[in-house]
Amino acid sequence: MTTTPHPTLAELADRATASRDRPAYGHDALITCDRLVRVFSTDGVEVQALQGLDLLVREGELMALVGASGSGKSTLMNILAGLDTPTAGAARVAGRDLLTMSAKDRLAYRRGVVGFVWQQTSRNLMPYLTAAQNVVLPMQLAGTGGRRAARAERALRLLDLMGIADCRDRRPHQMSGGQQQRVAIAVALANDPAVLLADEPTGELDSQTAERIFAAFRTANEHLGTTVVIVTHDQAVAGEVSRTVAIRDGRTSTEVLRRSEVDAATGDERVVAREYAMLDRAGRLQLPAEYTRALDMRDRVALELEADHIAVRRDDSDGARRPDDGVGRPGNGLGGRATGPHDPASGTERPGDGG
Numbered sequence: 001m002t003t004t005p006h007p008t009l010a011e012l013a014d015r016a017t018a019s020r021d022r023p024a025y026g027h028d029a030l031i032t033c034d035r036l037v038r039v040f041s042t043d044g045v046e047v048q049a050l051q052g053l054d055l056l057v058r059e060g061e062l063m064a065l066v067g068a069s070g071s072g073k074s075t076l077m078n079i080l081a082g083l084d085t086p087t088a089g090a091a092r093v094a095g096r097d098l099l100t101m102s103a104k105d106r107l108a109y110r111r112g113v114v115g116f117v118w119q120q121t122s123r124n125l126m127p128y129l130t131a132a133q134n135v136v137l138p139m140q141l142a143g144t145g146g147r148r149a150a151r152a153e154r155a156l157r158l159l160d161l162m163g164i165a166d167c168r169d170r171r172p173h174q175m176s177g178g179q180q181q182r183v184a185i186a187v188a189l190a191n192d193p194a195v196l197l198a199d200e201p202t203g204e205l206d207s208q209t210a211e212r213i214f215a216a217f218r219t220a221n222e223h224l225g226t227t228v229v230i231v232t233h234d235q236a237v238a239g240e241v242s243r244t245v246a247i248r249d250g251r252t253s254t255e256v257l258r259r260s261e262v263d264a265a266t267g268d269e270r271v272v273a274r275e276y277a278m279l280d281r282a283g284r285l286q287l288p289a290e291y292t293r294a295l296d297m298r299d300r301v302a303l304e305l306e307a308d309h310i311a312v313r314r315d316d317s318d319g320a321r322r323p324d325d326g327v328g329r330p331g332n333g334l335g336g337r338a339t340g341p342h343d344p345a346s347g348t349e350r351p352g353d354g355g
């Protein structure tokens, strides 16, 4: 639609209808985090663990979340698991509003809608129960899975799917760390959850075992259709999924999408990975620190709208030119706009903080 400086009433009505009919943010996603904020206050000090995080996960996805220590990954996982509540923003999982759920709904959510696997193998399983009994337990608590024999049968099927049927009568201390994590995945799947959340599930394991755990998540995703979100530091795991979302300073910053491409000439299949920056609904974008450093961009940059892209250039205005600049690169003067770190339109953002 073209915009005119003085729209007619009819044009205004058309615009209003167009924006009303536009689907809401995340309307078709299984997980929607919309400007999610979580502030912790301890001893009068406030920590903003999540600072307006946006994330959409579609049904049936198997994706990874990565980020430096303290970036907010566990905080997000605890919220999605229904163990913690956000301070502000919106979070919906499989149609449940995580901010307004009652205590009763929250319990039902934790038992039936999400399953989780934690890093510490000991946190996932009851030490005095066998593998099969551990898998039956969530069904007993939720009153699902039918009669006793049906629950036992389902437990065995899940252990079999995870490739550890032979461990069914063993207690956790009689299994390896990798076997325990695969039992933990079976436990998390017991009530057929919509989403499986895993926080560093391979953190305590060697790389070969980690590979097997990842294969178990893939099996759950492919055979049962479960949506899987894995927080990981493990580059190998991150490299195996089709989408990796990076969290930085409590916000989603970049996304890597991988897809297979067949080389037209040789017929060989290869995986192509491409990194994207996240553009939020206020139009904010974080530039990678290595890009801004390479071009010595700081404080403010000049933007130019081109036919199919937006150019971001170093601020070469007279006031900003530094003695060591050497070559000046004046903009073309066609509609260039400089934005600063405190542009009123962008709130209090620091573009590309290098953190």
Ligand SMILES: Nc1ncnc2c1ncn2[C@@H]1O[C@H](COP(=O)(O)OP(=O)(O)OP(=O)(O)O)[C@@H](O)[C@H]1O
Pocket: 040, 041, 042, 047, 048, 049, 067, 068, 069, 070, 071, 072, 073, 074, 075, 076
């Ligand atoms: N219960 C809490 N009380 C106070 N601050 C907290 C609490 N939980 C987390 N934080 C703080 O919130 C920030 C994000 O923490 P979080 O555990 O989510 O990070 P993370 O990305 O999971 O880190 P790691 O990879 O080390 O587990 C950190 O600064 C952390 O110190």
